[in-house]
Amino acid sequence: MSSEELAIVFVAISLRSIISMSSYSGLNKPPMFGDYEAQRHWQEITFNLEVKLWYTNSTLNDLQYWGLDYPPLTAYHSYLLGHVAERLNHSYVELHKSRGIESKEHKSYMRFTVLAADALIFIPAILALSNCMDRTFKKNLRQKMQLLFAIYPGQMLIDNGHFQYNNMSLGLASVAVAALLCDRNYVAAFTFTLALNYKQMELYHSLPFFAYLLSTSLFKKRYIF
DSSP: OOHHHHHHHHHHHHHHHHHHTSOOTTTTOTTTOHHHHHHHHHHHHHHHSOGGGTTSOSSSOOTTTTOOOSOHHHHHHHHHHHHHHHHHOGGGSOTTTTTTOOOHHHHHHHHHHHHHHIIIIIHHHHHHHHHHHHHHSOTTOHHHHHHHHHTOHHHHIIIIIIIOOHHHHHHHHHHHHHHHHTTOHHHHHHHHHHHHHHOGGGHHHHHHHHHHHHHHHHHOSOOOO
């Protein structure tokens, strides 16, 4: 990684950390407490209930209270985070009793999980994408694209401010686009499938992926893995 890329990563993480220190929608607003509580509640549900009950309405899982309505990869991500939360403090995911928890320590944990997704998935993905674009299109495009992707306000404000994990699905989709640009079509199909199984908003991007991959299967003699 070049010094320029390290600087871009530092700026990206710094800006996200600053935004994470602010308030968020739903704070101190019962009974639903906003998307922050939705993400926490999914950790509570997936940690405490069997897999077959995650999407089923019951006395243990009231779907009217932030019912899990994202695809399975989101559920398993919540399951993993729920286990980490339980090790830190059982009250974070205690079934029913944890609803509406807004302690400073829990907020720090939840904000850190978003930053971790940025650092482990989204930022490496946009670095890979910009590198592939630099090889495929104009030279010297890499740093400009990296900076543009890294400090895009919409993604930071929604994920690190409002509180979401769009960085997971967008990161996986970015890897898929990078794979297409580098003629790694199997990798692109796999990573885009992961993105779609994380968040259904990737359906917006599914038609271009389908059309491109179909055209390569019809007009190319072989795939490059």
